[in-house]
Amino acid sequence: MTGKHTWAIPEGYIPEGSTGPEPEMRSHESLCVLNTADEEATVEITVYFPDREPVGPYEKTVPAERTAHFRFDEFDDPEAIPEGEPFASVIESDLPIVCQHTRLDSRQAENALLSTIAYPGE
Amino acid sequence: MTGKHTWAIPEGYIPEGSTGPEPEMRSHESLCVLNTADEEATVEITVYFPDREPVGPYEKTVPAERTAHFRFDEFDDPEAIPEGEPFASVIESDLPIVCQHTRLDSRQAENALLSTIAYPGE
Amino acid sequence: MTGKHTWAIPEGYIPEGSTGPEPEMRSHESLCVLNTADEEATVEITVYFPDREPVGPYEKTVPAERTAHFRFDEFDDPEAIPEGEPFASVIESDLPIVCQHTRLDSRQAENALLSTIAYPGE
Amino acid sequence: MTGKHTWAIPEGYIPEGSTGPEPEMRSHESLCVLNTADEEATVEITVYFPDREPVGPYEKTVPAERTAHFRFDEFDDPEAIPEGEPFASVIESDLPIVCQHTRLDSRQAENALLSTIAYPGE
Numbered sequence: 001m002t003g004k005h006t007w008a009i010p011e012g013y014i015p016e017g018s019t020g021p022e023p024e025m026r027s028h029e030s031l032c033v034l035n036t037a038d039e040e041a042t043v044e045i046t047v048y049f050p051d052r053e054p055v056g057p058y059e060k061t062v063p064a065e066r067t068a069h070f071r072f073d074e075f076d077d078p079e080a081i082p083e084g085e086p087f088a089s090v091i092e093s094d095l096p097i098v099c100q101h102t103r104l105d106s107r108q109a110e111n112a113l114l115s116t117i118a119y120p121g122e
Numbered sequence: 123m124t125g126k127h128t129w130a131i132p133e134g135y136i137p138e139g140s141t142g143p144e145p146e147m148r149s150h151e152s153l154c155v156l157n158t159a160d161e162e163a164t165v166e167i168t169v170y171f172p173d174r175e176p177v178g179p180y181e182k183t184v185p186a187e188r189t190a191h192f193r194f195d196e197f198d199d200p201e202a203i204p205e206g207e208p209f210a211s212v213i214e215s216d217l218p219i220v221c222q223h224t225r226l227d228s229r230q231a232e233n234a235l236l237s238t239i240a241y242p243g244e
Numbered sequence: 245m246t247g248k249h250t251w252a253i254p255e256g257y258i259p260e261g262s263t264g265p266e267p268e269m270r271s272h273e274s275l276c277v278l279n280t281a282d283e284e285a286t287v288e289i290t291v292y293f294p295d296r297e298p299v300g301p302y303e304k305t306v307p308a309e310r311t312a313h314f315r316f317d318e319f320d321d322p323e324a325i326p327e328g329e330p331f332a333s334v335i336e337s338d339l340p341i342v343c344q345h346t347r348l349d350s351r352q353a354e355n356a357l358l359s360t361i362a363y364p365g366e
Numbered sequence: 367m368t369g370k371h372t373w374a375i376p377e378g379y380i381p382e383g384s385t386g387p388e389p390e391m392r393s394h395e396s397l398c399v400l401n402t403a404d405e406e407a408t409v410e411i412t413v414y415f416p417d418r419e420p421v422g423p424y425e426k427t428v429p430a431e432r433t434a435h436f437r438f439d440e441f442d443d444p445e446a447i448p449e450g451e452p453f454a455s456v457i458e459s460d461l462p463i464v465c466q467h468t469r470l471d472s473r474q475a476e477n478a479l480l481s482t483i484a485y486p487g488e
Contacts, residue, residue, distance in 0.1 A: 001372050001456045001487045006123050010154035010189060010222040011237055032376035034414060034454040048156060048189045067376060067414045067454035088156040088189035088220075090123045098454075098485045100376040103237070114237035115377055115469075115480035116360065119220045121123045128245050132276035132311060132344040133359055170278060170311045210278040210311035210342075212245045225359070236359035238482065241342045243245045250367050254398035254433060254466040255481055292400060292433045332400040332433035332464075334367045347481075358481035363464045365367045 001036040003096035006121035011101070012047070012087040014073045029072040031091065031118075032100040035062040041095040045070075047081060048088040055079055062097065091118065123158045125218035128243035133223070134169070134209040136195045151194040153213065153240075154222040157184040163217040167192075169203060170210040177201055184219065213240065245280045247340035250365035255345070256291070256331040258317045273316040275335065275362075276344040279306040285339040289314075291325060292332040299323055306341065335362065367402045369462035372487035377467070378413070378453040380439045395438040397457065397484075398466040401428040407461040411436075413447060414454040421445060428463065457484065 014029050035041040044057035058075050062068045072081050072089075081087060091099050099118040136151050157163040166179035180197050184190045194203050194211075203209060213221050221240035258273050279285040288301035302319050306312045316325050316333075325331060335343050343362035380395050401407040410423035424441050428434045438447050438455075447453060457465050465484035 001374055001458075003374065003485070003487070008123055008125065008156055008158075008220040010156040010220050010239075011152075011191070011224050012189075030377075032452070032454065034374055034376040034456070036374075036414070036456060048158070048187060050188055050190055054187050065414060065420050066416055067378075067452060068416055069377070069452040086154070086189060086191040088154065090156070090158060092123075098374040098376050098487075100482070100485075101237075102377050102480065114224065115467075116222070116238045116482045117376075117485045119125070119222075119239045119242070120485070121125070121220075130245055130247065130278055130280075130342040132278040132342050132361075133274075133313070133346050134311075170280070170309060172311055172313070176309050208276070208311060208313040210276065212278070212280060214245075223359075236346065238344070238360045241247070241344075241361045241364070243247070243342075252367055252369065252400055252402075252464040254400040254464050254483075255396075255435070255468050256433075292402070292431060294432060294434055298431050330398070330433060330435040332398065334400075334402060336367075345481075358468065360466070360482045363369070363466075363483045363486070365369070365464075 003034070003098040004120040005093055005096060007091040007099040007118040008088070008121055009101045009118045010088045012072060012089055013103070014081060014083045016084040028103070030102045031070045031072065031089070032067065032102060033062050033070065034067045034098045035095060036065060037095045038064045039095060040064055041093045041097055043091060043093045043097065046090045048090070050086055125156070125220040126242040127215055127218060129213040129221040129240040130210070130243055131223045131240045132210045134194060134211055135225070136203060136205045138206040150225070152224045153192045153194065153211070154189065154224060155184050155192065156189045156220045157217060158187060159217045160186045161217060162186055163215045163219055165213060165215045165219065168212045170212070172208055247278070247342040248364040249337055249340060251335040251343040251362040252332070252365055253345045253362045254332045256316060256333055257347070258325060258327045260328040272347070274346045275314045275316065275333070276311065276346060277306050277314065278311045278342045279339060280309060281339045282308045283339060284308055285337045285341055287335060287337045287341065290334045294330055369400070369464040370486040371459055371462060373457040373465040373484040374454070374487055375467045375484045376454045378438060378455055379469070380447060380449045382450040394469070396468045397436045397438065397455070398433065398468060399428050399436065400433045400464045401461060402431060403461045404430045405461060406430055407459050407463055409457060409459045409463065412456045416452055
């Protein structure tokens with residue numbers, strides 16, 4: 001299995017507020033990363049906004065032969081991503097990985113889900 | 123990060139009516155664009171219908187290193203896109219971009235979401 | 245804009261029963277096709293099942309510079325697709341097209357949506 | 367129609383609990399496979415976790431010219447996939463296939479759906 005070093009997700013949005021039991025049902029926006037290599041991957045995420053400079057990189061690691069599901073609402077270094085504002089992200093990894101974008105929206109009584117494989121860059 | 127100059131979204135639909143607080147919860151169909159280049163991208167969107175000539179281009183800009191989330195229900199020049207009618211769109215940009223398609227359907231009490239990376243043309 | 249001649253959708257399912265006003269809210273599974281060429285495209289759809297021979301081709305046309313959103317629950321020639329049974333589809337076109345798969349599930353009080361760009365074959 | 371021999375799905379999650387009539391409405395996570403070849407495909411699925419060794423391969427077959435929709439919550443050999451824990455999967459086939467990932471989440475009164483074509487590896 002060979003992935004890519006660079007991925008993009010143009011859609012991003014952390015809803016304001018949520019319903020349901022915490023934390024499983026809290027509204028969240030996730031980046032799911034799969035690293036099938038036999039070495040740890042170092043992943044750098046840059047977040048883009050509509051009207052200000054990009055923020056990042058947010059540095060993450062994914063161990064060898066592991067998956068990691070990162071929640072954008074838990075990003076805090078260099079800074080938290082604001083709720084209620086659109087954003088986009090670029091994911092760069094030193095090893096080939098595969099990325100998928102998923103959102104659980106629980107602002108109302110019932111949840112909604114979306115998911116798509118991210119865009120694999122060169 | 124390198125994107126593509128041309129993208130397509132065969133599915134498009136602006137539901138008639140909506141529920142929930144405006145404008146966050148209004149039903150909408152969005153085109154999310156990411157421009158990671160260090161120059162402003164000029165984006166032209168052509169909208170296709172089942173039974174009449176295409177309309178456009180709708181001209182948009184996305185500043186350098188920014189994301190823009192365009193709502194099809196807010197397109198008005200050269201003309202508004204009618205509610206309750208299927209459409210498709212082709213997005214052409216002078217710089218490489220990445221496009222994602224998302225719909226929030228709030229016609230009933232609870233929302234539904236869909237999203238997919240658009241189709242990257244040559 | 246250049247599409248592909250062949251597309252595949254491994255997931256297909258027409259739910260049994262539905263809620264809400266007809267026909268907008270009836271559960272349905274759709275194939276959205278975009279033909280940006282200046283000639284009519286002839287599209288042949290073959291439907292695959294878990295435990296019997298494929299059925300088709302279902303023949304459709306998409307006029308020049310038009311989009312068509314076909315509902316699998318309205319396919320009837322050579323035969324209707326049964327409700328409540330998984331299926332998959334292959335779409336072949338004489339001209340390059342772009343295909344997207346969308347489902348509206350309205351079996352319960354609130355709708356659910358899914359969508360993905362189909363898989364572009366060689 | 368030509369597919370690929372290797373596919374990846376970084377997102378996986380079997381929700382704990384469910385609502386609605388069994389088994390149609392039970393929460394599930396599915397892998398939809400299409401084999402358009404005129405021979406049976408042998409498919410091996412490896413499941414990755416956040417913090418332990420991958421499990422597999424889970425061996426499946428898809429007959430010639432058939433589709434198969436496998437539910438991850440029914441995988442049991444070499445072992446069941448735990449509920450409430452993220453996972454990812456890699457699908458390898460001796461024949462070219464096409465893979466799609468779908469989840470029906472019925473933990474609350476109303477369902478949510480997500481779907482995406484899986485990532486086609488080399």
